[in-house]
Amino acid sequence: MDRLVYLDYAASTPVSEEALHVFQQLSQDCYGNASSLHDAGGRANDILTYSRQSFAAILEGEPDGIYFTSGGTESNLLAIQSIANGLPAHRQHVITTSVEHPSVHHAVNSLERLGVKVTIIEPNPDGIITQDILKEALLPETGLVSIQHANSETGIIQPLAELAPLLKEKHIVFHTDAVQTFGKIRVSIKELGVDAVSISSHKVYAPKGAGAVYMGAHVPWKPLYSGAVQEGGFRLGTVNVPSIGAFTAASEQLMLKRDELHRQHELLRDYFLQQLKIRQLPVRTLQNNGSRRALPHIIGCFFEGFEGQYVMLACNRHGICISTGSACASGYHDPSPAVKALHVSDRDALQFIRLSFGSKSSKEDIDQLLHTFEHLQKEKKGA
Structure with missing residues (x-):
């Protein structure tokens, strides 16, 4: 062969040397549960605090808006469903596109079974969601729109910054799946005009098993799980500190090149x-x-x-x-x-x-x- x-x-992607080194080091030296009150837990929490600051700087958002997950799929599911869970009764309409990652379609399908109205819009022949296409789908009760930043199969980039003003003026939450673009092109909350972003570790030369969601402070999300204490109630389960630390290191290195x-x-x-x-x-x-x-x-x-x-x-x-x-x-x-x-x-x-x-x-x-x-x-x- x-x-x-x-x-x-x-x-x-393969794991970079920097990310692998950080992962091994944290696995050996930073094994405390970040939710624990003792010093070992405090050291783990310090890593998460630093990582939130790093991702917030890259995305041009606020550290308090970063919530860590197990990857892109969970990021999309939790972002969409928790935002929908926080929408008022008169804004129970969600719009997404036919070309999204399967995790987005799974999320909106689940919402539809719970009674949320869902509209799937088609791009134009060039694969683009235009202002006219989006505008035609908007309803008075629309509360959330989720449109990917770029498609993982075709690479086509959506003009999110052109679409955002349509939603902002109507106070509609705008989520994007930026798993394919993060680390490849500029992903700026401010520049794109989005309210929530999903990213993943294993697309940027970090170990699998980590991801993140950015939520703007104004986004009306509610936890899906009662009793969840990790990540501000955003998700259940012990936070994977070594993978998140490696994700941070890989992302910082990737920004440089x-x-x-x-x-x-x-x-x-x-x-x-x-x-x-x-x-x-x-x-x-x-x-x-x-x-x-x-x-x-x-x-x-x-x-x-x-x-x-x-x-x-x-x-x-x-x-x-x-x-x-x-x-x-x-x-x-x-x-x-x-x-x-x-x-x-x-x-x-x-x-x-x-x-x-x-x-x-x-x-x-x-x-x-x-x-x-x-x-x-x-x-x-x-x-």
């Missing part, structure tokens, strides 16, 4: 697109449409004549890790809603594959991937 080529950073990585990913994206033309491979990418604003490290492709799952498994046999979409939706063979939203056929949607770059990605990785694509094409012609 060839050397392992990992091109699935949008699903999960974020812009450099962004340029590196742009160069890799451009190289990939250039090589597709040079090698005349029948691969169409979402990046061919210049009107779409998207994260450069995520590339969605359609390999003509091959189902995405077949291509993914063939690449795996050659030591290359890519995906057919969100890892949290693996096992489902139906076309991705995020891809279907771009007005592609079911046939094309089933051909979809995603590659995503990270800190260790290189032109050599892309060359090995394209060599595998050429091999598949030759096999097909020779069959």
Whole structure:
């Protein structure tokens, strides 16, 4: 087998040396329960206090608004459901989009079963939620809108700052899932105009098992669980201090090289697109449409004549890790809603594959991937 080529950073990232060092150190030296009143508990709580300050500075919010969770999925579920739980009776209407992460859809589906009115809006053919699309869905009773910052499968970035004024003037809470954008581009509470944000550790070179939600002080959330004392009643269970400390360290390091990585990913994206033309491979990418604003490290492709799952498994046999979409939706063979939203056929949607770059990605990785694509094409012609 060839050397392992990992091109699935949008699903999960390797743990950085800095994050691993902090995780090991805190696991050994800071094992107290952060809720305990003794000195060991105090040291653990000090780590959480520092981490809140760090994330608040990165997000341009307040430390008291940071609540730690077990990851992006729990962050989305708790944020949406606790905000809905705090809405007054006359504002029990929630809006989200058809292209959200499955955890967002699980959250609103649960709310709908409890009697909350839910509206799912569709993006335009470029994958964008426009002001007109959102405005048409707003009702007098709308209390919460949840729209992702960027899609994990297509990389398309939503114009949150353009949508926020529509909601602010009507006092509607605005939540965004920023799991894919945090650490990749600027995520500023003030700049985006959002009230609540979800982020996750394992997308930013930290261990799995940690995440965070930012809630503005004005957000009317209520705890989902009676008797919860951890994280201000936001969630149940002992706080994972080593993972949160590592999450903090990884995020701080990533902020220092974020812009450099962004340029590196742009160069890799451009190289990939250039090589597709040079090698005349029948691969169409979402990046061919210049009107779409998207994260450069995520590339969605359609390999003509091959189902995405077949291509993914063939690449795996050659030591290359890519995906057919969100890892949290693996096992489902139906076309991705995020891809279907771009007005592609079911046939094309089933051909979809995603590659995503990270800190260790290189032109050599892309060359090995394209060599595998050429091999598949030759096999097909020779069959």
